[in-house]
Each structure stands twice: as C-alpha cells, then as structure tokens.
Amino acid sequence: MNVLRQLQSFFWDKRKFLYLSIFALAIATALGLVTPILLSRLIDDAIVPKQFDKVPMLAISVILVVIAKALMQFVSGTLGGRLGNHLAYRLRNACYEKLQYLSFRYYDTAKTGDLMSRLTGDLEAIRNFIGFGLAQMMNTGLMVLFGSIMMFSINWQLTLCTMVSVPFLIVVALRFEGKIHPAFREMRLALSSLTTAVQENVTGVRTVKSFAREPHEVEKFSIRNERYKTNQIFTSTLWSHFFPLMEFLASISVVLLLTVGGTFVINGTLSLGELVAFFSLIWYIIGPMWNIGFLINNYTQSEASGERVLELLNHPIDVKDREDAKELKSEDVQGHITFDHVTFAYGNAVPAVKDINFDAPSGSVIGFLGGTGSGKSTIIQLLMHAYNVNEGNIKLDGIDIRDITVYSLRNQIASVFQETFLFSSSIQNNISYGLKNVSMDEIIRAAELAKAHEFIMEMPDGYNTIVGERGMGLSGGQKQRIAIARALLKNPKILILDDATSAVDMETEHEIQSGFQEVMKGRTTFIIAHRISSLRHADEILVLDEGKVVQRGKHEYLISVPGPYQDVYQIQYADHISRIPGEAEKQVRS
Structure with missing residues (x-):
C-alpha cells in the first residue's frame, strides 16, 4: 500500500467520492443479506405450511430489495468512475508536466515507447484500481463480516464448520500475491520494450526501408514479443497453479455446509429455510475468497504500474532554478x-x-x-x-x-539544430511555435529571410499546409528553412545556428547567409x-x-597558419584554389 499512499495526493481532495462509493457498496452488500432472509421466510412461512397467500408479498419484497441493491451498485460504480477519472486526469497532467521539465540528461537514455507505456497502460491500471478495485477490496471485508454475523446468528456451530478452510484460503492468497507482483512488474517492462520497438520502427520506417532491414526489424520485434509472451505465460501459469487450489478450498466449505447442514435439518435443529438461507450466505464468504485472487491481481497490476509512474514523477531534475534565481x-x-x-x-x-x-x-x-x-x-x-x-x-x-x-x-535564445523537428501542424503554426499575437506579416517576413516563403506558397494551402509527423512530406532543406524562420521570428538576443544550413544547397545557403547578415545585427x-x-x-x-x-x-588569420582550419579550408576549396594561379603556393607558403 506504500505506492497508493504516495499517489494519495492526486485523489485525496476527492476522497468523498471514495467514501460515498464504499458506503453505497456497503448498503448494496447489506441489502444483499436481506434476500436470503426473505428466501428463508418464503420457505418456512409460506411454502412448507402451504400458506401461499404470503408468496406475493414476499416476492414483491425481494424485487424491491434487488432494485435497491442495483441502484446502490450503480451509485457506487458512478462515483468510483469519477474518482478514477479524476485521478488519471491529474496524474497524466503531472507526468506530462514532469516530462517537460526533466533535464536533457534524462532524455539521453529515456525511451519514447517506455514513456508512452507509462502514460497510457500504467495509468489505466492505476485508474481501474483506485476507481473500482479499492472499493471492491474494502467491500470484500464487509461481505465477509456481514455474512459471518448473519451466519452466526442462524447457527454458530454450522458457521464454524463451514469456515474450516478459510484460513488455508487466506494463506494461499497471500502466497499468490507475493509471486504475482514481480511477474506483473516484469510483464510491464516487457510491454514497454515492445512499445518502444514499434515506436522506433514507425518513426524510422524510411531508414528501415532504405537499408532493406525489414527482416531484421521483424526479428527484433519477434524477440521482444517473445519476451512479453513468455511473461504472459508465466503469469498465466501462476494463475493456473493457485486458482484451482483456491477454488478447491472454497468448495470444501460448500461440501461441509451441505453435509453438516443437511444433517441438522434431518435432526430438526435447523429448518429447511434456514439451510437455504445459509447456502446463500455462504457465498458472502466463499465469493470474496474466490474473488480475492482477482482483487490481488488488480491491486498487484496497479502497484507495479504505480511504481513505474512514481519512478518518473520522483526522478530528480538535474537542472532547476535556484531559490534566488x-x-x-x-x-x-x-x-x-x-x-x-x-x-x-x-x-x-x-x-x-x-x-x-x-x-x-x-x-x-x-x-x-x-x-x-x-x-x-x-x-x-x-x-x-x-x-x-x-x-x-x-x-x-x-x-x-x-x-x-x-x-x-x-x-x-533561439536555436536551429541540424536535426530539425517540426510538429504535426500547419507550417504557420510551426513557424510561430511558442509565440502569441504574431501577425501573418511577421511570419512571412521571417520565412522570406529564411528563403522559405517561395516554396511554402507553392504548396496547395500555403502557410496552412499541414506537415506530417516530424515534418514528413518536406525535404530536409525545406524543414531546415522553416526551422530557421521559427528562430528568426522569436527575435532572440542570442541566436544559435547548429549546422543550420547543412541540408540546403550551396546557392540557398548563400542566400540564407545574406539574410542572416541582417538578422544577426544586435x-x-x-x-x-x-x-x-x-x-x-x-x-x-x-x-x-x-x-x-x-x-x-x-577566418583570415586561421587560413594563413598551418592547422586544422587551414586543412579543412584547403579540402573544401581545393578545386577553387587550383583554378587560381599561384593560390596554392600562396596557401602553402603562408
């Protein structure tokens, strides 16, 4: 429960939903206890003495109880759903916000598929447990408590007899929880690895196809899929070992009830109606015991998922503001x-x-x-x-x-990196990214300086053209020019150009450099x-x-002295130097 305590801050302000959900479920459970009593009265007071005039009233009472119980279950489910969705909403926002402020060092090793898995599958497991599983787990205790009280009130000897196997059932359930938790955590990791493989393949599909590496990618995916399958099989094996045993132990209670209870009826120490009521009430004990495996399964999944989400939320931020920043x-x-x-x-x-x-x-x-x-x-x-x-x-x-x-x-600071990233949005939105109240004239001006306006206007929808994910549909040079326009529009005091013109031809580079002379001023x-x-x-x-x-x-000094700069210069301008008489000798002498 330590994981749930750490997640408490995300839903505790809405704890009234949890309390009301449990309260409604408790009422539904209590109403469920009325049905066996009514059934007992139906047999003992109407059917056995053949007073059939009491049947309609008892039948109507059962119907009313069932309707009331269904209503309470509906209220419990609705409130639990609101609590779970509120938790998931806040937790998802918190995770996404944390991702925005985590340092570059974290992303040096983070895997996109793993992060996606945490924000989807793991959050869903937590939502299901907090919204529904937690109330069900508490209600299980209420069912056992209420059912035991009712059974003891009818016949305490028969109650003790039928509960002989319950301690063994609890021990088996606890052993199951101890084994299933590590299995679910490993399964979550395997699923994250699988998701990462898919994400990387879809993102790099052009590279995969250009190198004809489809068979390699299929094999890589198959290996990770095999790992996930193995974990699923191992988890299923645990279920197959424990659940039949749990069901066998629960069934012993039914056998003892029918054997001992039948004997009591024959001896006259228990009425037939009370035996039928007892048979209905025993499921208030056996049902939760059978269900405890599913509750443990639900809880364990949510705990494993919660650990992964908390690992993200609690990850230290290397670069953050000082208190007096x-x-x-x-x-x-x-x-x-x-x-x-x-x-x-x-x-x-x-x-x-x-x-x-x-x-x-x-x-x-x-x-x-x-x-x-x-x-x-x-x-x-x-x-x-x-x-x-x-x-x-x-x-x-x-x-x-x-x-x-x-x-x-x-x-x-505005930056233009060698690896240009564009969002799945319009060109206009990509250029004006992060800025508010930017006029169209300013966007066009920035695009003109980046030598992007001409090719943008040739597109079907101009600046409203939607680019694909990561700028798919545009050439490397086009993406880079849009990124340059985005940086120029920001009007920064510090401009960073990280190989910003590497994807454009020499002529376009010269035009962009001419534009840079103006924007670099100041x-x-x-x-x-x-x-x-x-x-x-x-x-x-x-x-x-x-x-x-x-x-x-x-530049003038560096090309005049021997060193790496002069070497690069001579390589890049070798043809130019060789065409100018005496230039090569001049460079060598200098």
Missing part, C-alpha cells in the same frame, strides 16, 4: 556571453569539453569548427543550461546562468558549421578537437 527581462538583456574555464562530462565519461574559455560581446558572432565529438554541440547545450557544468562558469551579461531562471534564460550569434563559408564572417572562430580549443581567431 533572477528572472530576466528582455529589455535588460544585452547578450554578452562568457565561458570561464568550463569543463563538462556526460556522467562519468571522459570530459566532452575541457577548460573552454571565450568571450562573446553583445552583437558578436562566434563560430565553432571541429569533427564529430569535438564538443561543439555540448558548448551550445551548456549555454542553454541543458546541463550543469562540472567546473568553471558561464555568464550572461556578467551573471552566472545558474543564477538565472531556466525559462527566462532560454526565452532569450544579436550575439553562435554558429556551428562544417562549411567554412558559414564561418568566414564570424568575429572569432574556435576550432575544437576532443573537447579542447586547438585554434582560435578570425
């Missing part, structure tokens, strides 16, 4: 960025960046060049406070970014690029290798 106002931000001896490592790995130092005055352009894994993107992520630095500090206008609220910091801009052409106008270029700055300076 400052809220930035756009009009006060200049955009002066300083990296002071910054070192950072992902987990316990080798540092991704080591002792990084640079100063980017407001309005300056800083370029980064380096191979894969050199630390370019890490520097940008640290600037956005996606991670906390291990050593050193990063300052914005002289203030450590750890002393600035994360929201207000990132609100001053903004501090950081450019990550593999093309020298994207960096040549930067105020300072940092060349990175294995997380360290190995060269720095302006």
Whole structure:
C-alpha cells in the first residue's frame, strides 16, 4: 500500500467520492443479506405450511430489495468512475508536466515507447484500481463480516464448520500475491520494450526501408514479443497453479455446509429455510475468497504500474532554478556571453569539453569548427543550461546562468539544430511555435529571410499546409528553412545556428547567409558549421578537437597558419584554389 499512499495526493481532495462509493457498496452488500432472509421466510412461512397467500408479498419484497441493491451498485460504480477519472486526469497532467521539465540528461537514455507505456497502460491500471478495485477490496471485508454475523446468528456451530478452510484460503492468497507482483512488474517492462520497438520502427520506417532491414526489424520485434509472451505465460501459469487450489478450498466449505447442514435439518435443529438461507450466505464468504485472487491481481497490476509512474514523477531534475534565481527581462538583456574555464562530462565519461574559455560581446558572432565529438554541440547545450557544468562558469551579461531562471534564460535564445523537428501542424503554426499575437506579416517576413516563403506558397494551402509527423512530406532543406524562420521570428538576443544550413544547397545557403547578415545585427550569434563559408564572417572562430580549443581567431588569420582550419579550408576549396594561379603556393607558403 506504500505506492497508493504516495499517489494519495492526486485523489485525496476527492476522497468523498471514495467514501460515498464504499458506503453505497456497503448498503448494496447489506441489502444483499436481506434476500436470503426473505428466501428463508418464503420457505418456512409460506411454502412448507402451504400458506401461499404470503408468496406475493414476499416476492414483491425481494424485487424491491434487488432494485435497491442495483441502484446502490450503480451509485457506487458512478462515483468510483469519477474518482478514477479524476485521478488519471491529474496524474497524466503531472507526468506530462514532469516530462517537460526533466533535464536533457534524462532524455539521453529515456525511451519514447517506455514513456508512452507509462502514460497510457500504467495509468489505466492505476485508474481501474483506485476507481473500482479499492472499493471492491474494502467491500470484500464487509461481505465477509456481514455474512459471518448473519451466519452466526442462524447457527454458530454450522458457521464454524463451514469456515474450516478459510484460513488455508487466506494463506494461499497471500502466497499468490507475493509471486504475482514481480511477474506483473516484469510483464510491464516487457510491454514497454515492445512499445518502444514499434515506436522506433514507425518513426524510422524510411531508414528501415532504405537499408532493406525489414527482416531484421521483424526479428527484433519477434524477440521482444517473445519476451512479453513468455511473461504472459508465466503469469498465466501462476494463475493456473493457485486458482484451482483456491477454488478447491472454497468448495470444501460448500461440501461441509451441505453435509453438516443437511444433517441438522434431518435432526430438526435447523429448518429447511434456514439451510437455504445459509447456502446463500455462504457465498458472502466463499465469493470474496474466490474473488480475492482477482482483487490481488488488480491491486498487484496497479502497484507495479504505480511504481513505474512514481519512478518518473520522483526522478530528480538535474537542472532547476535556484531559490534566488533572477528572472530576466528582455529589455535588460544585452547578450554578452562568457565561458570561464568550463569543463563538462556526460556522467562519468571522459570530459566532452575541457577548460573552454571565450568571450562573446553583445552583437558578436562566434563560430565553432571541429569533427564529430569535438564538443561543439555540448558548448551550445551548456549555454542553454541543458546541463550543469562540472567546473568553471558561464555568464550572461556578467551573471552566472545558474543564477538565472531556466525559462527566462532560454526565452532569450533561439536555436536551429541540424536535426530539425517540426510538429504535426500547419507550417504557420510551426513557424510561430511558442509565440502569441504574431501577425501573418511577421511570419512571412521571417520565412522570406529564411528563403522559405517561395516554396511554402507553392504548396496547395500555403502557410496552412499541414506537415506530417516530424515534418514528413518536406525535404530536409525545406524543414531546415522553416526551422530557421521559427528562430528568426522569436527575435532572440542570442541566436544559435547548429549546422543550420547543412541540408540546403550551396546557392540557398548563400542566400540564407545574406539574410542572416541582417538578422544577426544586435544579436550575439553562435554558429556551428562544417562549411567554412558559414564561418568566414564570424568575429572569432574556435576550432575544437576532443573537447579542447586547438585554434582560435578570425577566418583570415586561421587560413594563413598551418592547422586544422587551414586543412579543412584547403579540402573544401581545393578545386577553387587550383583554378587560381599561384593560390596554392600562396596557401602553402603562408
């Protein structure tokens, strides 16, 4: 029950629904006890003495009791449903909100399919138990209590005799719960793995088909499906072992009742009507005992699901606001960025960046060049406070970014990443994402600067064209230009271009770069690029290798000295240099 106590805050304000649901169910249970008594009176007072004039009244009484019982069960189910839906609504919102604020470090290893499973299947299991199972579990105790009292009031010797197997039934049920809980947890994990496989395959279907890896994906899915099937079979095996035993123990009570009770009737110590009533009441004991396995099953599933949901909700947020964090106002931000001896490592790995130092005055352009894994993107992520630095500090206008609220910091930054993500919405909504009260003229202006307006207008619905999931239906260059327009429309003080023009041709890149010259004015801009052409106008270029700055300076200086920058320049401009007489010798001499 520890899991339920931790989830209590999500439904405790609506506990009246729980109480009323249990109360209505208790009344229904109590009304159910009236029927055996009426049945006993029908036999002993009407049928046996042949006073049939009493039959209609007793029959009407039974009908009224049944109707009242059904009404109470309806009220209980309705209130339980409202409680369960309220819990699921709040829990789903809490999980989604937590996902928004979890740090980048969490998403470095998180699996989308697993998260989807937690927000759907696991939440549904919790909703079912809190909404219905919890009241049913409490009502089980009431049924046993009420039924036992009624049976003892009729004949205490017969009651004790029929309850001989109950302690054994309880022991078996508890052993079942101890084995079924780990099984359900493993089954949930297997289902998450299965969901992840489907999600990854659907998302990467183009890659799968382009590499003709359909058989491999089928095999991978089959392995995970086999794991899920194995867990399902193991769980079913547990059921098949325990439930027949539980049913056998419960049936012993019925056998004892009929044997001993029949003897009492023959001896005249028990009336026939009382025996029939006893037979009806025994199901108030046996029924819950039979049902206890299903209740344990329901509870165990919800507990396993609750553990997974709480694991998400209780996951620490690595990057969060300090208590005295400052809220930035756009009009006060200049955009002066300083990296002071910054070192950072992902987990316990080798540092991704080591002792990084640079100063980017407001309005300056800083370029980064380096191979894969050199630390370019890490520097940008640290600037956005996606991670906390291990050593050193990063300052914005002289203030450590750890002393600035994360929201207000990132609100001053607009980014265009190499891997462009577009939402399943209209192009207009994708460009204006996160902004309110943006005019259509402003959207068009941003699209024109990003050289996206022309191809957008060629589409059937123009800016109202709906793009597919993750921007499907658009080319890589088109998606990238829409992302650039989205960044420009934000009008940030700090602009980050992480290989922003890698998916466009050289001619389009030149046009976009021309547009950037205008939008970069008054903004501090950081450019990550593999093309020298994207960096040549930067105020300072940092060349990175294995997380360290190995060269720095302006384009004109860097191409004049031997080093990685000159090597890249000569590779990219080899044809151009060879066509200019004396240029190659000039480069070599310099």
